[in-house]
Amino acid sequence: MSVRKTKQRNDSLDPSLFLYRLSVVTEDGETHTIVVLAEDDETAFSAAEKEWERNFLVPPKVAEWALEEKRRVKSGSGYVVSGIEPENSSDV
Template sequence: MYLYKLEAKGKGFPDAFVIVLAEDEEGAFQAADQLLQRNALGLIEVSEIAIVEKKRAEKANGYVLER
């Protein structure tokens, strides 16, 4: 399992970082899209989504998110 940090852009939501736990890149993209759709307050359109970082899911691994 890996931790993926993805950056998403589109219509109906501000640019966002999405962090997911997935087996592979395809699973990471699917999970990120589902999270974006589930957390949206209305209809959104994801136009770009890209993996920014990938790390093994191990104790003490994580990401620092800046504002």
């Protein structure tokens, strides 16, 4: 008789990762969305700040940061980010 071992997942040993959707409101009133993968809220905000700084030559001054949504990561996790228009869009 053969014994077949199945691989068991032990969630207590695996670090939990979350997908964070944050919004940034600039002093000019523009709203931007940043999505990051992190283990906790503090790490998510730190990573989002770094992404914000990398995205601009001179980052606009931030009036407000907000955590919009937090989801545990699993296959197929994601967000729909609405309201984004290309900078060079024209009315056709």
